[in-house]
Amino acid sequence: MPDCSSIQKSLAWCQGKPELPGVKRRIFYISKADILKWPELQHDANGRLKSASYTGDFVLRADAKWKFIDILPDKSQLTSDGQGEYPSQTQLNKLVAVHPGVDEAASAASAYLNNNDNVFLVEDMRGAIRVVGSDKWPTKTVVTQDLGQGPTSTTSTTITVEATDECLAPFYAGSIDTDDGTINPEGNPNQATGGGDSGGQNSGNNSGGGNTSGSSSPTYSSDVYINNQKYTVSKGGNLSINGSLKSLNFSGSNMDYLSLEAEGEMEEEIEINNAKNSAVWTGQINGPSVVTVRRFEGTGDNSRSVTWFTLTILAANGPVYDEKVNIEGYNYTITNGRVNAYNYLNSIRFTGQNMVGVYLVDTTGKETKLTISSDGKSASWNGSYTTYGDYKFYRDEGTASSPNKVLWFTLNLSHNDGYPEEGD
Numbered sequence: 001m002p003d004c005s006s007i008q009k010s011l012a013w014c015q016g017k018p019e020l021p022g023v024k025r026r027i028f029y030i031s032k033a034d035i036l037k038w039p040e041l042q043h044d045a046n047g048r049l050k051s052a053s054y055t056g057d058f059v060l061r062a063d064a065k066w067k068f069i070d071i072l073p074d075k076s077q078l079t080s081d082g083q084g085e086y087p088s089q090t091q092l093n094k095l096v097a098v099h100p101g102v103d104e105a106a107s108a109a110s111a112y113l114n115n116n117d118n119v120f121l122v123e124d125m126r127g128a129i130r131v132v133g134s135d136k137w138p139t140k141t142v143v144t145q146d147l148g149q150g151p152t153s154t155t156s157t158t159i160t161v162e163a164t165d166e167c168l169a170p171f172y173a174g175s176i177d178t179d180d181g182t183i184n185p186e187g188n189p190n191q192a193t194g195g196g197d198s199g200g201q202n203s204g205n206n207s208g209g210g211n212t213s214g215s216s217s218p219t220y221s222s223d224v225y226i227n228n229q230k231y232t233v234s235k236g237g238n239l240s241i242n243g244s245l246k247s248l249n250f251s252g253s254n255m256d257y258l259s260l261e262a263e264g265e266m267e268e269e270i271e272i273n274n275a276k277n278s279a280v281w282t283g284q285i286n287g288p289s290v291v292t293v294r295r296f297e298g299t300g301d302n303s304r305s306v307t308w309f310t311l312t313i314l315a316a317n318g319p320v321y322d323e324k325v326n327i328e329g330y331n332y333t334i335t336n337g338r339v340n341a342y343n344y345l346n347s348i349r350f351t352g353q354n355m356v357g358v359y360l361v362d363t364t365g366k367e368t369k370l371t372i373s374s375d376g377k378s379a380s381w382n383g384s385y386t387t388y389g390d391y392k393f394y395r396d397e398g399t400a401s402s403p404n405k406v407l408w409f410t411l412n413l414s415h416n417d418g419y420p421e422e423g424d
Contacts, residue, residue: 007048020125025073027097028121028176033340033416034064035119037333038135039174039236041166042307052167054131055306056236057174058119059333066121066178069109069159071097078122078130080168093169095120095132095161102147106157110143113159120161121176122169129176130169137164217299218256218276225249226311233309240312240320242354244286248293250279256303257296263289287313288397314397319376320353321395321408337409342416345385351378357396357405363389388414 039054060066075098083092097120099106118141119133133139140162148155176183224233227246231239248270250258255277258270262285272279285291291311296303314320323334326349332339350358350370358370358379370379385391391411397404 004046007044007050022073022125023071023076023078024123024125026068026070026123027095028066028068028178029113029118030058030060030064030066032117032119032133032135032139033342034061035059035135036061037236039172040307041170049166051304053171053173053304058172058176060177062330064177066176068178069097069099071099072156075156078124078132078169083164090137090164090166091168093132093161093163093165095122095159095163097122097159097161099157099159100155102145102155102157107145109157109159110145113141113143116141118161120163121172129172131165131172132161132169133163134165136166139163218252218254218296220250220252220255220295220308223251235306235308237309238312238323239309240314242287242314242318242320244284245289245291245311245313246282246284248279248281251277253277255279255295257305259294259305261292261294263291267294285313287318289313318354319356319395319397321355321358322351325350327411334409337407339409339411341411341413343386343413345383345391345411345413347380347382349378349380353377355379355395357394358408359394359405361392361394363387363391385413 035058037056037059039056039058041052041054042050044050075096077096078094080091080093082089084090099109117133117138119131119139122130122132124130142160143157144160145157146155173184175185222232222234224231226239226241226248228249233239248260250270253276255272258272258279259267260270260281261267268281270279270281289312291313293308293311294305295308297306298304325332325334325339327339327341327345328347332341348360348370353376355372355376355378358372360368360370360381362368362385368381368383370381372379389412391413393408393411394405395408397406
């Protein structure tokens with residue numbers, strides 16, 4: 001039976017606490033085509049949203065950067081309206097960003113914003129970053145311009161954005177790679193809840209001193225020992241091992257809380273030593289299973305639990321498939337079971353260990369088994385597809401004598417003017 005217990009919480013407010021309205025003078029945007037991996041909104045087993053904060057980072061294509069637009073804060077606004085019918089209600093997040101210029105550069109905005117599926121990042125007056133745009137629904141962007149009327153009026157180029165999402169514009173605490181450098185390269189836990197002004201973001205916003213994650217904030221080494229073997233993990237990453245999980249060893253400083261949760265089991269806290277610089281778990285979790293490792297980030301009221309990484313435990317001597325795919329010579333990360341490619345599909349290559357079978361099903365339903373190397377470390381296909389649509393990839397997760405074919409991911413092939421056509 002599903003667990004239908006309530007997830008509702010009390011919502012307090014301290015008398016006299018100021019709530020600063022408005023948005024700051026610089027927003028960021030990028031085309032969804034340049035995003036390889038999205039951060040995640042957390043859900044319970046019933047698909048109910050547990051938080052309005054993303055975990056993880058936006059991972060961009062090589063050389064892709066967030067672009068900025070300077071706006072007039074007093075004339076710009078971020079709002080959200082409910083839409084739809086029970087039990088399928090969503091939020092329509094709306095951004096009105098007013099740029100004062102009407103020159104050639106400002107006028108060109110319509111060329112690369114209109115008819116493009118974009119994501120926008122907006123900073124509120126508390127230093128929290130809000131996201132307008134979702135990986136589930138398209139974003140509508142409209143650019144209008146006003147040259148003014150008479151000597152006392154003003155000029156403006158207005159960017160109006162409408163984006164459906166599961167909640168009010170989600171909070172984002174991850175890094176933002178821009179042409180001027182990376183904002184929050186280690187993430188900023190204060191942003192996820194709007195807990196104070198984030199200060200020096202180098203985003204052109206005179207935000208003042210504000211709160212930052214002080215020296216008492218927990219830090220966690222990316223080097224983790226799994227079954228006494230060293231692995232390098234990243235926030236939001238995924239690792240695979242064969243057989244069983246018997247031990248985990250973590251290091252860091254001011255470590256606050258660590259836990260693991262095996263698929264279908266209760267969450268289990270990992271004991272941290274008194275010096276808060278080491279944590280060890282021992283036990284046995286046999287494959288196949290998926291283990292989620294969580295950690296606390298931030299301090300005080302801003303401390304929160306986030307997913308650090310997931311560990312896929314495969315059956316003993318079972319195949320391991322890397323969660324990356326090489327398409328036309330470019331590496332893509334498989335995110336939420338999907339990969340986007342553009343204009344044509346001529347070659348694809350996978351890597352892993354003990355690979356048993358990889359299958360491609362095209363838009364007509366025709367299945368092709370990929371060629372696997374004799375050492376089981378790579379699988380490849382060469383051909384020619386130019387029909388736009390969904391191509392499904394399956395993989396065998398059992399052994400060669402007892403394969404178990406499952407859906408791995410869907411590749412969506414679509415047209416994009418920013419990418420070369422076949423033969424270019």
